[in-house]
Amino acid sequence: MPDLASKPSTTNWADDDDDSGFPAPLVTNNPDGTKTVITYRVNPETGKKVKAIQRIKTTVVKERVNPAVAERKRWAKFGLERGSRPGPDVKTTSVGENTPLKLIVGWKESKEEKVEVSKAETVKVKAITCRTCGGEHFTSRCPYKDRLPTTDVAAESNVSTPRTATPEPSAAPAASTGPAKSAYVPPHLRRAGAAAGRGDGEKMSSYRDRDDSATIRVSNIGEDVTEDDLGRLFERFGRIQRLYLAKDRETNRSKGYAFISYYDISSASRACERMNGRGFENLILRVEFSKKA
Amino acid sequence: MRPILLKGHERPLTQLKYNREGDLLFSTARDKIVNVYYSHNGERLGTYTGHQGALWSVDVDPTSTIVATGAADNTIKLWEIRSGRCIHTWNFPTAVKVVQFNEDGNMLLAITEQRMGYQGTVYVFPITIDVEAKQAEEPIIKFSSPENKFTKAGWSYLNKWIITGHLDGSVSKYDAKTGELVQKISVHEKEVTDLQFAPDMSYFITTSKDKTAKILDTKNLKVMKTFVADAPLNTGAITPTKDYVILGGGQDAKDVTTTGSRQGKFEARFYHKIFEDEIGRLKGHFGPLNTIAVHPAGTGFASGGEDGYVRVHHFDKSYFDFLYDVERMRPE
Numbered sequence: 209m210p211d212l213a214s215k216p217s218t219t220n221w222a223d224d225d226d227d228s229g230f231p232a233p234l235v236t237n238n239p240d241g242t243k244t245v246i247t248y249r250v251n252p253e254t255g256k257k258v259k260a261i262q263r264i265k266t267t268v269v270k271e272r273v274n275p276a277v278a279e280r281k282r283w284a285k286f287g288l289e290r291g292s293r294p295g296p297d298v299k300t301t302s303v304g305e306n307t308p309l310k311l312i313v314g315w316k317e318s319k320e321e322k323v324e325v326s327k328a329e330t331v332k333v334k335a336i337t338c339r340t341c342g343g344e345h346f347t348s349r350c351p352y353k354d355r356l357p358t359t360d361v362a363a364e365s366n367v368s369t370p371r372t373a374t375p376e377p378s379a380a381p382a383a384s385t386g387p388a389k390s391a392y393v394p395p396h397l398r399r400a401g402a403a404a405g406r407g408d409g410e411k412m413s414s415y416r417d418r419d420d421s422a423t424i425r426v427s428n429i430g431e432d433v434t435e436d437d438l439g440r441l442f443e444r445f446g447r448i449q450r451l452y453l454a455k456d457r458e459t460n461r462s463k464g465y466a467f468i469s470y471y472d473i474s475s476a477s478r479a480c481e482r483m484n485g486r487g488f489e490n491l492i493l494r495v496e497f498s499k500k501a
Numbered sequence: 502m503r504p505i506l507l508k509g510h511e512r513p514l515t516q517l518k519y520n521r522e523g524d525l526l527f528s529t530a531r532d533k534i535v536n537v538y539y540s541h542n543g544e545r546l547g548t549y550t551g552h553q554g555a556l557w558s559v560d561v562d563p564t565s566t567i568v569a570t571g572a573a574d575n576t577i578k579l580w581e582i583r584s585g586r587c588i589h590t591w592n593f594p595t596a597v598k599v600v601q602f603n604e605d606g607n608m609l610l611a612i613t614e615q616r617m618g619y620q621g622t623v624y625v626f627p628i629t630i631d632v633e634a635k636q637a638e639e640p641i642i643k644f645s646s647p648e649n650k651f652t653k654a655g656w657s658y659l660n661k662w663i664i665t666g667h668l669d670g671s672v673s674k675y676d677a678k679t680g681e682l683v684q685k686i687s688v689h690e691k692e693v694t695d696l697q698f699a700p701d702m703s704y705f706i707t708t709s710k711d712k713t714a715k716i717l718d719t720k721n722l723k724v725m726k727t728f729v730a731d732a733p734l735n736t737g738a739i740t741p742t743k744d745y746v747i748l749g750g751g752q753d754a755k756d757v758t759t760t761g762s763r764q765g766k767f768e769a770r771f772y773h774k775i776f777e778d779e780i781g782r783l784k785g786h787f788g789p790l791n792t793i794a795v796h797p798a799g800t801g802f803a804s805g806g807e808d809g810y811v812r813v814h815h816f817d818k819s820y821f822d823f824l825y826d827v828e829r830m831r832p833e
Contacts, residue, residue: 286584289548296544301544301545303506315782
């Protein structure tokens with residue numbers, strides 16, 4: 209281990225002459241085994257003199273390696289790798305993307321996969337439809353080919369082809385019962401079948417007239433923070449109605465801000481008061497009432 | 502967990518093997534070369550070239566001096582690990598499917614394929630662990646099983662028995678000194694695809710195309726544990742230090758092009774060895790997994806797929822921390 213105290217200077221030899229006006233670096237040994245080094249230099253960007261105080265702790269990490277393994281690490285490369293430089297070659301070795309391995313009791317296939325499978329099944333079902341009778345075969349192979357007229361009229365009657373789904377509102381409920389369930393439905397007709405009472409479907413206005421008075425905006429959140437973490441952190445101020453953490457669509461990591469709606473304004477204001485300026489993970493949270501966009 | 506991807510092969514992987522200390526990783530594939538990597542960073546140390554056909558099996562002796570390879574060019578070759586030099590070649594009438602050193606490294610077990618009128622045969626060769634020594638040409642023991650094709654084989658503890666897996670899903674135990682059949686039981690409904698021993702060799706895991714893996718007692722071939730998967734299994738390994746097994750498989754290579762990679766089930770599956778439950782999966786390969794090898798210290802594992810890639814994983818902390826509630830409550 210090199211003794212720092214014996215070294216005359218830790219600054220660069222090239223600017224020795226220029227910085228001759230500075231006092232020599234001062235090294236003091238602290239009683240707890242650390243060292244304090246005080247050096248002076250000129251910050252090249254601002255041109256100001258800077259005094260740097262560093263506390264240095266040296267620890268020796270010993271790793272025990274089997275001598276045979278240590279010896280093998282020094283072997284020369286051979287075969288197709290003969291003469292290659294030491295270290296991994298990008299041609300044969302690369303680092304893959306991070307794949308999480310989460311071990312859980314009672315592991316099950318994630319829903320996402322199941323959805324995909326069922327989607328594939330419905331596609332398969334829809335793939336072949338006879339234009340004559342609507343059966344699952346090609347029109348030319350239809351057993352009723354001679355008896356029924358081969359027109360799209362038959363198809364129209366059982367609404368099996370998306371082509372016939374007209375934009376009229378009356379066609380939409382029929383389409384939702386037929387096999388063309390996955391066909392495109394315009395936003396103003398959605399949920400028409402599900403909520404029969406209010407046939408007007410989803411409304412964009414529902415976002416606008418939502419009561420946001422008890423909603424707080426939390427920003428400067430670390431990337432690794434999840435909704436659960438936030439929930440745990442903020443539920444102590446009152447019952448949470450809604451928690452939204454903005455995430456990157458691709459990486460699925462937090463974008464650093466979240467909205468939390470409480471049932472009660474007083475909980476929201478208490479959360480603002482208590483949590484604003486608090487450190488969480490390694491960042492200082494900023495908590496305020498959310499403003500209307 | 503960030504895997505290290507190794508691209509030393511152009512064809513599907515057939516076997517991976519760590520050496521005893523776990524610092525070297527050997528890989529064989531259906532191309533003609535054998536690769537050896539440093540397992541900690543994936544750096545390729547070298548290759549062993551000289552085989553004329555697809556390679557089926559590889560094994561390292563306990564002192565990491567010589568490596569044996571069995572190939573479809575009907576040969577077994579011994580190589581000096583350090584230099585890549587071929588030091589011996591045995592010729593056979595058919596392809597060699599399995600090579601395995603015993604615990605002491607003084608015997609080599611080999612299986613040849615049943616083909617072209619030749620029976621599948623088990624050979625045991627005496628080995629001198631010295632790169633300059635002349636190796637014996639003739640086997641100590643040689644036996645075959647006419648009605649039942651061998652697929653995999655391994656040495657039991659103390660070189661007492663040779664355990665073999667068969668095409669019809671049965672597992673047999675032969676006396677390693679005489680070559681006599683001691684016991685034979687039917688374990689799986691379909692072909693046994695892999696047979697790997699626990700570190701102390703008192704039990705072993707078999708995987709099969711019938712979508713199950715089983716742990717059997719070496720002493721009496723009793724089925725102790727059964728692990729049920731949702732896809733045909735090609736390989737399985739028992740992890741030291743933690744009570745898990747890692748299984749690999751997926752759809753048959755011939756069906757892969759007809760389905761998406763999600764449905765192919767090309768993941769490494771983690772099961773709890775005692776409770777037989779599936780506890781996790783690890784994605785990565787885009788073809789079925791052909792071989793899995795676990796680091797002898799239990800710190801990581803490597804998987805080789807039909808896609809030609811080897812993925813070397815070093816387990817992170819959560820892997821070692823995982824416990825069942827009953828395990829947590831266990832008195833110290």
